[in-house]
Amino acid sequence: AADDGVMPQTVEAINHARAAEVPILVAVNKIDKSDANTERVKQELGNHGLAPEDWGGDTIVVPVSAKSKEGIPQLLDMILLQADVLELRANAGRLAxxxxxxxxxxxxxxxxxxxxxxxxxxxxxxxxxxxxxxxxxxxxxxxxxxxxxxxxxxxxxxxxxxxxxxxxxxxxxxxxxxxxxxxxxxxxxxxxREAEMAKTAKVSLDELYQQIQTGAVRELKVVLKADVQGSVEALSEALRRLSTDDVRLAVLHGSVGGITESDVLLASASNAIIIGFNVRPEPKAAGLAEREGVDIRLYTVIYEAVNDVRDALEGLLEPTFHEKVLGRAEVRQVFAVSGIGQVAGCAVTDGKIVRGAKARLLRDHVVVHDGRITSLKRFKEDAREVASGYECGLSLESFQDVKAGDVVEAYEVEQVARRLGPSASKGQPAASA
Incomplete structure (x- = not known):
């Protein structure tokens, strides 16, 4: 941008282009702004080895404005010129x-x-x-x-x-x-399929230190899922920095969305663990992970995920709580009730929904709220719990943005026996469906 100059992401793009050995053509945007300074941009480009043509170099630099469309025809002309110089041709007469x-x-x-x-x-x-x-x-x-x-x-x-x-x-x-x-x-x-058939002993954060000590593990592989791409990138970079001489940490796959069966199969075939940030596993994926012995860890704070992996590498991880899903209910309709607020009319699809239980609201497998079920009714009567196959009305603690199609997941947290040394980590294993 003409008003910002060369930013870190610009340098990253330059490095990617050089690594791919492709020609670089620079479009300097926002020249319509009052503080635009294209000469400063050219100077900063020169500092990164891109000398503009009007300075005697070989880098095409075109000032443009996406807002006023100024310079766009010249940019298109320069792209066509570059294609002609490079003699880029394609045979249109063959299969695509x-x-x-x-x-x-x-x-x-x-x-x-x-x-x-x-x-x-x-x-x-x-x-x-x-x-x-x-x-x-x-x-x-x-x-x-x-x-x-x-x-x-x-x-x-x-x-x-x-x-x-x-x-x-x-x-x-x-x-x-x-x-x-x-x-x-x-x-x-x-x-x-042949690659996936190569079964090995599954790695988990709980036994990671012992496996490192015995030489069974030299690399910790991670499948990473998060709610937004920025979280994927931040967690990937933070985890890769934890690599040591004894064990290397590799992020095999990172993407946005809930944890799917495909993610579990990848982790199982690669002897990897799955880390989810602000997302949940699909019910089928949770069941598959339990059968395959794949360790799924779920977090809502990045530093807790990083600390847990670091502690595991050092032999300090001590999971003290296990999360168990009680049931799931799909929101069919939402009502506004005077004096209460929003009430979600739900159909219990799995397990049971319990009044006062902890609950998450999932929208496309992404957690949008985590609190408690404050009220639960069957028809007009208060209910302590509602089992699978029945309908109910419920309200969530401090949340008034429930939508039809959302899923309410009730759960409880159980304390489990200690397996390793003391730890201050707070990560939880994924709930079993």
């Missing part, structure tokens, strides 16, 4: 090949992926394979939301027709027919 930019599961449309076509031409009806998923293009949508039939090189499109959700970064390849796509995908799945 590209990269998955992002993918998600849409409730109405099923698996949806954004693909950047890099070679060839992609057409509706083409069979394709990407990673371990395959399918046939049912529909394509361009960046303006319009349905299109054909997408050439350098075109980003959203595609429908996947059999599952691929990973971002997977290579997308169009093939001759469905049979070929299925064969390639099944071969890749087989290879993935």
């Amino acid at each position: 090949k590209g990269t998955i930019i992002e993918a998600r599961l849409d409730r109405g449309r099923g698996p949806v992926a954004t693909v950047l076509v890099q070679e060839g031409t992609l057409k509706v009806g083409d069979a394709f394979v990407c990673g371990t998923q395959y399918g046939r293009i049912r529909a394509m949508v361009d960046d303006k939301g319009r349905r299109i039939e054909v997408a050439g090189p350098a075109t980003p499109v959203e595609i429908l027709g996947l059999g599952g959700v691929p990973e971002a970064g997977d290579i997308f390849v169009a093939v001759q027919d469905d049979q070929k796509a299925r064969q390639v995908a099944e071969h890749r799945r087989g290879k993935q």
Whole structure:
């Protein structure tokens, strides 16, 4: 930005571009602001080895304003010029090949992926394979939301027709027919399954120190899930700093969202632990983790997670509490009651809901509130507990933002026997469903 100059994230982007050995073209934004100073930006770029062309260097620097659109045509011209100089060409007459930019599961449309076509031409009806998923293009949508039939090189499109959700970064390849796509995908799945079959003794924070001492563990692997990307990055960096000469700490996977069966399978196959920050495991994932012996740790404060892992590496971790889920209820409707406030009409789907019990409110498996159940009614009568299969009305302590579709998870914390030396850590093992 012309008013801020070269920031730490700018330096990081420069380093990534150099590591990838790709050309760098700099767009200096916000030149419409009164305190904009493009010359200062150029000087700071020069300090990082990027000499602008008007200073006799070889780095293209284009001043632009995203707000007023000033300089945008010049920026596009410079991108085209750079492509011509580098002789970047793509063969549009072959089957399409590209990269998955992002993918998600849409409730109405099923698996949806954004693909950047890099070679060839992609057409509706083409069979394709990407990673371990395959399918046939049912529909394509361009960046303006319009349905299109054909997408050439350098075109980003959203595609429908996947059999599952691929990973971002997977290579997308169009093939001759469905049979070929299925064969390639099944071969890749087989290879993935073989890797997962290599079972080893599961590592947990509780026994980590003993396993390090006996030489059974030289690397602590972590699968990290959090509520926002910033937390993922902060925790990943903090945990990696804990590596020692005796044991290295590696974050295998970090992403946003609740802990899923896929995360548990990855941890099981890799002999890793799972750390969740402000998220919860899905019920099926919690059951799978218990069967597979995968250690799931849940936190709401970053330094507690870091301290627990550090204490485990030093042999000091002492979990003294175990969390047990009593039951789960899905919010079907929300009512406003005079003198009480918000009352959630719920259907108990698992276990039982107990009045006065500790409870979390989960929205898309992310914790949005943690407190107690202050009132519980069955029809108009007060109830001490409501079992699975029945409906109830409940209120949560100091919380008035319940929405239909939320899940109320009642739980209790039990004290367990000490297994290691004294510790001040507060992390809790994941609740068993």
